[in-house]
Amino acid sequence: MKDVYLDWAATSPADSEILHKALALSLDAYANPSSNHWLGKEAKKLLEEARTELMRTLGVEGGLLVFTGSGSEADHIPLLALVGRLNLSGTRKPLHIVVSAIEHSAIDCQVRALANLGVQVSWINPDSRGKIEPAKVLAHLRKETALVSVMGVNNETGAIQNIAAIGQAIGEATLELGLRKPWFHVDAVQMLGKLPMHRMSTYVDSFAISAHKIRGPRGIGALWLSRPLDAFVCGGGQESGIRPGTENLFGALAFRFAVEKVSESLDTYTLRARQLETRIIEGVSHIQGAFIVPERAPGDEAYVPSILSIAFPGLGGETMVRALSGRHIAVSTGSACSSNQRHRGRRVLQAMGVPDDIAFSAIRVSTGPLTTPEEIDIFLEQAEDLYRKLKT
Numbered sequence: 001m002k003d004v005y006l007d008w009a010a011t012s013p014a015d016s017e018i019l020h021k022a023l024a025l026s027l028d029a030y031a032n033p034s035s036n037h038w039l040g041k042e043a044k045k046l047l048e049e050a051r052t053e054l055m056r057t058l059g060v061e062g063g064l065l066v067f068t069g070s071g072s073e074a075d076h077i078p079l080l081a082l083v084g085r086l087n088l089s090g091t092r093k094p095l096h097i098v099v100s101a102i103e104h105s106a107i108d109c110q111v112r113a114l115a116n117l118g119v120q121v122s123w124i125n126p127d128s129r130g131k132i133e134p135a136k137v138l139a140h141l142r143k144e145t146a147l148v149s150v151m152g153v154n155n156e157t158g159a160i161q162n163i164a165a166i167g168q169a170i171g172e173a174t175l176e177l178g179l180r181k182p183w184f185h186v187d188a189v190q191m192l193g194k195l196p197m198h199r200m201s202t203y204v205d206s207f208a209i210s211a212h213k214i215r216g217p218r219g220i221g222a223l224w225l226s227r228p229l230d231a232f233v234c235g236g237g238q239e240s241g242i243r244p245g246t247e248n249l250f251g252a253l254a255f256r257f258a259v260e261k262v263s264e265s266l267d268t269y270t271l272r273a274r275q276l277e278t279r280i281i282e283g284v285s286h287i288q289g290a291f292i293v294p295e296r297a298p299g300d301e302a303y304v305p306s307i308l309s310i311a312f313p314g315l316g317g318e319t320m321v322r323a324l325s326g327r328h329i330a331v332s333t334g335s336a337c338s339s340n341q342r343h344r345g346r347r348v349l350q351a352m353g354v355p356d357d358i359a360f361s362a363i364r365v366s367t368g369p370l371t372t373p374e375e376i377d378i379f380l381e382q383a384e385d386l387y388r389k390l391k392t
Contacts, residue, residue, distance in 0.1 A: 004329040004375045008213075008368035009155050009190065009307050015215040018261065022254035033247045034238060047249050050256040054222065057259050059198025063226045066239045067252050071189040071210030072106035074223035077242060078185045078206050079110045080232035082146055086117055096120040096144040100132050101351035102159075103151050104187055108347075111149070120144070125351045129294050129302060130159030134169035141173060145182045152207070153190035156334045156348045156364055157294060158307030160195070167203030183229075189213055193262040193269070194304045201226065211251065215369070216258035220251030269369050270305070274298070276367045276376055277305035283380035284310055287387060293354060293362055309349065311362045312383075314391035317346075320363050323386045329379055331363050
């Protein structure tokens, strides 16, 4: 049976050409980039070229780009920077952060850990379409607000947030109220390779990205910062003292090449993704009882076309995932990073007001540059057959 991979939002099949190119360069430049001898300087030169070219391709201006071990680690750094401002004796003013209720688990879990340390947290629920309105963010700002975090594209529904409008609203509101502007962080992991990011640096203070979502290797992410921050984790001073540890030259090079390749074909990829989205939505409409959640039409620009959540009422999403896996079709119920946290339920859909029974019946289908229309047809055919046989 043909393997059908529709879990690109979890990870993408690595591009062997990119990996081999990066590997060849890093094998030649094998020294530690922090070493002061000529071999270390050669490795350092390649590392800095990768950093500079990655920023140039992304279109960000100024600031600094820090290589990390993952998108999750890149998300953690701005949050953990707050720990240094905590005083558990209570002599300092309380810290407050504003976070959307539909964040990736990297943000969600870390924020809950900060709350246990005494940080005050305001959670913002989206509307029924998964959108976070700027007015909702502003309604939660206080003089103690140190950070705001809203993800760019949701990893379960594909909902696109208007990061520019939120960032502009935060800046204007804090200026008008005479408040200190909070740090605005964006998990942009699902934006990369799907949306242009060239204006991100004008309205956010930091954003996180990851290579393995765009056919790069696992184990390399990046954090863009508008200015340095006081890192909670310290060590040898690598990456401007913000992310200690010997630098991953292979990963940095591969990340650069992956971003360059996906940027060159962004328009073509988006067109193909829209065509596949139409095929999925129209196909699901012919499966009795199944539907897209939240409801959307083909070409709806409020969502990236490559991520869709599909509800099969009367059949648990995990059951459908396992049944499809038995037929060599890979989908998921949400973030692979939170697959061991099922006790937390389907919090993204539930935060949108989706009824529990519908939320628990949903699966996520995500496509990529290698996905074919034939693979979509196989998925639809098998999903309809399994739903008919297994639903209660």
